[in-house]
Amino acid sequence: MSLKRKRGQKHPYLSGNFAPIQQTRPLTPCTYEGTIPEELAGGQYVRNGGNPLLNEDLGRDAHWFDGDGMLSGVAFRRSERDGSIRPEFVNQYIHTDLYLSTLATPSLRRAILPSIATLVNPLSRLVTIMLRIFRAVFLVLLSHLPGSEHAIKRISVSNTAIYYHDGRALATCESGPPMRIQLPGLETVGWYDGNTAEGEGVKPDAQGFGGTGLFSFLKESTTGHPKVDPVTGELVLFHNTFVSPYCHYSLIPDTSKPSATRKIINAPVPGMRSAKMMHDFGVSRSHAVIMDLPLSLDPLNLLKNKPIVTYDSSRPSRFGVFPRTEPHKVRWFETSACCIFHTANAWDSHDANGNVTTVNLLACRLTSASLVFSAGNIAALQPMPTQETVDAVKRSISFFDHYDDDDAAHASAHANPSVSAAYDRAPALESPRPTEKTPLLSSPSPSLSPPPPATVAAEEEEQCRLYHYTFSLSHPTPTITAQYALSALPFEFPTLNPTAEMAAARYIYGCSTTAASFGAALGRAAKIDVLLKIDATTLIARAATTKPAPVTGCVDTRAMSAVLSSTDATDPIRAFRMPAGWCAQEARFVPRAHSAAEDDGYLLFYAFDEAQLDVEGECPPTAVSELWVLDARDMRSVVCRVSLPQRVPYGLHGNWFGEEAIAKQRGVESVRVARGPGAGGEGSWAWRAWMGGRRFLERAIA
Template identity: 25%
Template sequence: MVVLAGNPYLEGNFAPVDLELTVDNLQVIGEIPPDLNGMLIRNGPNPLFPSQAWYHWFDGHGMLHGVEISNGKAKYCNRYIQTEGWKSEKAAGRAMSSGFLAPPQQGNPSPPVNTANTAVVWHGDRLLALWEGGEPYQIEVSELKTVSPYTYGGDLKSAFTAHPKVDFATGEMMFFGYSWVDLPYLQYSVVSHEGKLLRTVPIDLPVGVMMHDFAITAHYTIFMNLPLTFRLERAQQGKPPLLFEKDIPSRFGILPRHRDNSSIRWFEAPACYIAHTLNAYEDGDEVVLIACRMPSTTMLGLAGRAQEIHSDLAFLHKWRFNLKTGAVIEEPLDDIPSEFPRVNEQYLGRNTRYGYTSRLTPNSVPLFDGLIKYDFATNSSQIHELGQGRYGGEGVFVPRTPHISQGGEDDGWLLTFVYDEVAKISELLILNAKEIVVEPVARIILPQRVPYGFHGTWIEQTNLKSVAI
């Protein structure tokens, strides 16, 4: 693989790796907790034939990096997700689709195809690799082999968000799919605990928008119709079809989980963009949402344009939507920029005391130099510093037990991949979630560089062999 210079997402630890490996008995610094057994799997982009001029971090083919932990020992493997687009490029020996930033000019490769490069979800005894513009891909654990596209027996008729929500209490999974061009612009679906697609309903939007995430409570689903809009008429005028419209308010739609568009209520707030939500819950007459808010976005801050980076810095915020009066209260929770929010997902959709984000550095590309633990009961936070020249990603919370623990909501570990830019090594950090400011419980040294990526999940050891076909 030849990596071209001049594009920040093709340099350093953003650059792709060539090898697909399986390596046992990894070096461990410290001691892996004896009751931590399972597999961390993280998705991210790893291009085959990137364009120096137009490659964007969002473009690369999905590659899964997994660390399986059992009885204090660790095993690593990484695999490309063999989508139809990956197979086409591998066979042709060249790029077959255009990038996220490529202008629509004659002679360019075809539009982007499903790369399955964004996230993974475990539900219905299946591991699915996700990309919000198409269908999921089923992955065989624990060797991370691609099985096939997964369409719920042909019942899936929309795209599938990269951020579905699984309700730990009911086992249901909620997801949505959006379209920029074809009506309906938004469709919403519910999947049963057993993995059956129960229903899909259209949600009315006036224009196509980039809707990357959403949220759930115990009884509601929250959609975010934010003013990052897609308009073909702009493209016809030679302007970007995808553009943040700062004069349009943000709209938040709150829908009873099992109802349709006729039951949705929309609330307005100042224009903003939200890539990721931390959690939502019900509090009396109010629905509360916590998410990482950007004042606006050009999407260029994620493309190495330093002058635009401020627009793409996100800060943790809280919204209160009063279902009785229609009032909206929006307030900042921190003045430190951070992203990739997570909670103990056993409490997803319920009032959580704790939340976790990754601290952003003010660079022209997104680098994370610490993990933040928020205590919403005391309005305080703690930061685990990764150290000089060390950058990580999303912190995945792993509960101590597969059932809600008597040890409390933060009884477990935070796991994240870290790259040391001085030592040139990647490792998996295991932090005690109750005391994140102290030294890691363990550092698992990985056999090759793990490029910066997106979102991951933890699969308990008992589920690694429990796979539905």
Template identity: 25%
Template sequence: MTAKPYLTGHYEPVVDEITARGLTVRGTLPPELAGRYFRNGHNPLPGVVPPHWFQGSGMVHGLRLRDGRAEWYRNRWVRTPALDGVPYIGPDGVPNLAASGAATNVIGHGGRILALQEANLPFELTANLDTVGAYDFGGRLRTAMTAHPKEDPVTGELHFFGYGPFPPHLTYHVADAAGNLVRSEVIDGAGPSLMHDFGLTAHHVIWLDLPVVFDHAEQSGIPYRWSDSYTPRIGVMPRTGPAKVRWFEVSPGALLHVANAYEDAAGRIVLEGPRYDRSAWETSWKWWVGAPGHGVEPGVGSVWHRWTFDLTTGAVREEAVDDLVTEFPAINEGLLGREHRHSYAVAFPGAGLREYHIAKFDLATGTRQLLPLGRDRMPGEAVFVPAAGATAEDDGYLLTIVSDLARDASELLVLDASDLSAAPVAVVELPRRVPAGIHGSWIADEETS
């Protein structure tokens, strides 16, 4: 039997946990990089072959940076019941929200570090990546939690949701800056669609009710399929409540990751991110399950797209922003929910590219800048960290772990976000090749003190 694509090449799991100290740094680490860079991803235990990429157990890779030094690297499995084989659906047919892979994202909020996977409760970790346990906000969170919460840079609130195939399909949550869950509200009218991400503006929440929907006949372990009969909609809801959504019909397409959403000068809602058409989605799904006919990458065909919603006229404008095959969008999170100029993403081979790149889009000029990584070198999601005393939106650094198959090694690149053509600010040599993963965060020391 052919090996599953998500267990080979850049995605081949590591088989153990290690700690390495005093890592070699080429160049100079900026002094403002005082904290931890954590990156999560699917890493099944040795001998375990999950039926779907998304079902691999979570492993967080971390680096501790301080005073211009890379003090340590360590990797740890998130020790959840699922890691010990406890099934998500119990013998009573009820989901066990603690039986999580906890493999999609890792964030810091309210002094806690949380590993996330959208069908489950978050799992709290220590600053050294030991697992504390499932976290339910003191018993107040009674749904799953999305792996893509949004922290408002002005209020410090964390906005998130839980969704599922059975009613109520969608519940909206808000935690205050200290991490206390202060609001939970069922959103009426949402359907049984796969809602991996959402949008947040200064005044609105944006819901994605798109045509990948629950289908119990799907046997891959993730029971969702593309449906031509499902009406794709995007909903706009005031943040202040009550939870009344205005739904806009849009053309068929899937969106896993939102780059940003905001209100423009005319009061229109703008939403951006890499969009899949049906062909791109189904080819990607074949890769995720290892089915015949899959492409060579997990995100074949997703291209940058923009939706603009006029709340006065009810009109929707859709447009392609770029034709590169991209995923894992990022911005300067200080502008989350506000109008931004610069976006970043991983660009995959295709659309004229023969190797992986980090891409930077300038929305004001319509231009892009590409950083080629070299043959057999695959970057992960680029996390933006502002420079000390930053005065421009792109005045900062991009952090990304690169998997190098030819050398069987990995590096953390610290890039100048204002100019991708410049040499890396610093390169941290890691003690092993880190498998290609999903999402991560920079967690500054003041966020964990």
């Protein structure tokens, strides 16, 4: 059935390959083309994302960040018979309290929690927001009363990311603590509190996230992007709250490694000015960088007749830098307003005596908060909107505005048969199979005469670019000594070689687009058709000579067409363009074994051929996705394509779990099991009367 809104307009995040899928599968063998690198043997790629269990009310508000968490993974299992590598696909819902309660309440037509789109829409009526919140609170309280299959103790949907620490795979979301997942079957074990996880059969011996007290659950809320130190194994994370001090900080040692670091749980970080929408942060080997940006997330705004989410471009962006074990020593650095949802890396610079002199940060910097609204199909409003701006704002998302769409280059490629063939579907492979370095698919040959090197203006326009910040620790007052874009190209969802994290990594990989914008506030949703490789070290060194202007400066101002047509083997920016009609998702780097080269490895990502969409732009039940393995060094060769038994909707963040990590998972005593509604109709007349009244209330508030 086509997912259309009641007014006849398709919601971009409920249609096409953004549409949710309810089918789940256990580990299922897959076919593939090419050669599976030996580095993948025994490991598993897993990606998280929101996938609403309830989707009957097609006219409802919806947001890309909504939805019950669903994990989709490909395990590269070793055959016990002949040692060959066999890919197997698995996808499972994360069994959160909300998911289990929803499954046991068949009368519900909408999710228990209100959509983020309802909460952030500046045009939502206060009474509508209050009724949605009251409904959620009522259903949470009802879940604790007799007759409930599962009580809702935490409201996280765990739909953002997944990572590994100290023998546990943990799924994340800002609205609660991490949830432990068992690999490779993706079973849900239970909530993790910084000491142990439910389902492990071990009682915690110390205070966990949030502590105790009536509002302790607020301090459990954990960033969707915790950091794990590749050297010490330490887990570093923060917790946002809606009351002062607004931000808390935790550091959890890896018990399998010797460490002199003591565990830190919910230490306050002084200096935050208000409740913020802080999605990510930076961590170097010795320091942490949190962000007090002018993007607030405060439910108490409702009492002031203001939207829950507000962006005030007249206020500065503030970065709090502190030693990893001493959050009370935070120093605040101020600069121009911006939004940052994802950081790429952070590292220290030292003087001759080994003292840290500066902390560096690479981050995906946006110049507005339009993403928050666009991902909910809402027109982004400027601060203090008038009715005129409400009527006028029908513009594209700020992610990637004002970039050329290199249609001419694309047309030229298809005019050349040898290049056009590279964009066609890879033919069936013939025996013998190609070697690991033989590509199934390559980026277009650079043999075409390149177009003139188009450039992009560096002024402060709507943009999302990879930015370099340096925070000086040697100045008497907090000073940002560098802040500029490395490239003018659109850049989001970064990844890098995990062994180089928290150090001066040279290469950063990320997602981009050839279109004029990455999405539209009231139109099509975000689509990724280019993966980028940026030589950050080279561009930072170039900046030392060219000295780009603070804030608005940009080192490499080339547009996408110029980068795609480059024939320079030493180009600091390399691009892999998807074949026509194909879209990618966020990639994850897997290093090649026994190689000292930082970029010697592979990018794993899900890919979808939109030629499968029907005439209305919807996915038929037969639509499927693939997992691609791209050579990260040459950014041209797809060495393997795994055909999946179903499609994987466009989602959020994934990770790679190696064979050793999977083997060293902690023991599990029990996993969460999904149950349907209770049988009912049994027991005393009083019990039957209560259950009848309960079901009436559930249907009335559905």
